[in-house]
Amino acid sequence: MSAINSVIRPVASFGRGFAYVFRAPRFLLKHPALLRFVAIPFAINLLVFSLAVYFGLDLFTYLLEQYLPQGDAWYLAILYYLAWLVAGALTTVVVFFGFTVVGNLLASPFNELLSERIESLVTGTTETGPFSLSGFLSDSGRAMLTELKKLLFFIIGMLLLLMMNLLPGFGPLAYAVLAPLFTLFFLVIEYLSFVLMRKQIRFKEQRRYVFGKPLMMAGFGCAVFCLLAIPLVQFFCIPLAVSGATLLWCDFPLPDKE
Numbered sequence: 001m002s003a004i005n006s007v008i009r010p011v012a013s014f015g016r017g018f019a020y021v022f023r024a025p026r027f028l029l030k031h032p033a034l035l036r037f038v039a040i041p042f043a044i045n046l047l048v049f050s051l052a053v054y055f056g057l058d059l060f061t062y063l064l065e066q067y068l069p070q071g072d073a074w075y076l077a078i079l080y081y082l083a084w085l086v087a088g089a090l091t092t093v094v095v096f097f098g099f100t101v102v103g104n105l106l107a108s109p110f111n112e113l114l115s116e117r118i119e120s121l122v123t124g125t126t127e128t129g130p131f132s133l134s135g136f137l138s139d140s141g142r143a144m145l146t147e148l149k150k151l152l153f154f155i156i157g158m159l160l161l162l163m164m165n166l167l168p169g170f171g172p173l174a175y176a177v178l179a180p181l182f183t184l185f186f187l188v189i190e191y192l193s194f195v196l197m198r199k200q201i202r203f204k205e206q207r208r209y210v211f212g213k214p215l216m217m218a219g220f221g222c223a224v225f226c227l228l229a230i231p232l233v234q235f236f237c238i239p240l241a242v243s244g245a246t247l248l249w250c251d252f253p254l255p256d257k258e
Contacts, residue, residue, distance in 0.1 A: 010215050017219030017248070021227065024243035031121055037114035038239040041107035045235045048106070105148070107238055108194075114239060115194040115246045122250040150193065154186050184221035185210065191224065191245035201254065209254055220248060 028034050119125075161182060165175035188210055196206050210217050223244070227237040 013213070013215040014219035014222075017213075017216035017221075018223045020220055020248045021223040021240055021244035023247055024240040027118070027247065028239075028243060034114065034117055034121075034243075037110050037117065038236075040110045041114075041239050042235055044107045045238060049235070105151070111238065111242045112194050112198065115242050116198065118243055118246040119195065119250060122247065150186075150190060157182050157186070184218055184225065187221040187224045187241075188217045188245075191241040192249065194242055195246055195249040199254075205254070213252065216248075216252075220244065 028038060158179070161175055161179050164171050164178070167174075189206060192210070193206070196209070201209070224237065224241045227233055227240065
């Protein structure tokens, strides 16, 4: 029995973390007033995606016309379609990083408001007073600065991992293991930070909080990654991830921050 429990508990912890992202839609629909905080990030994501695809494909078409040999030969047709497959793959990469970086940067003030309102509904407490434009602009600047710091952290981390990948022998293997784990860690910190920064929790304590529940946090990060990988669902990923992270915090706050 103890052996079975030792297997079931980790799986259950991972599954619980994974489920928080998918609890978010039901919670948002139960509280329609929150949907206005979803609509603005959705519009921002749609705009970022549309501009990236429009200008990216327009540039790619121009490059094909300029540098790809023209003709009716069968191999040129195959080369043309292979080039478009490469363009599709590159677009997928751009979308992933665009939504996790640019989308979060531009929508961060609204994500912070969404997180704050969700916590207020769950806990029954209110941390801020009435809405004011000056306060919103001040909070917006702080939120965007925090996003830039997280972006810098992610870029430095990935550069260090890429340098490790160049080491002979164990380098590629270490990169293959550490890069996905670092990406999951970044996704967890990215969306939990809307709560953790509001609580004025330092980065050291944030790491302690995340690594204190590694399987649950890994499940949450995997769920966010899955949403980012699904076409069109990506538009809703950011508000759903913010909502799921806030619900997770409400269920498992730091003892000294309750």
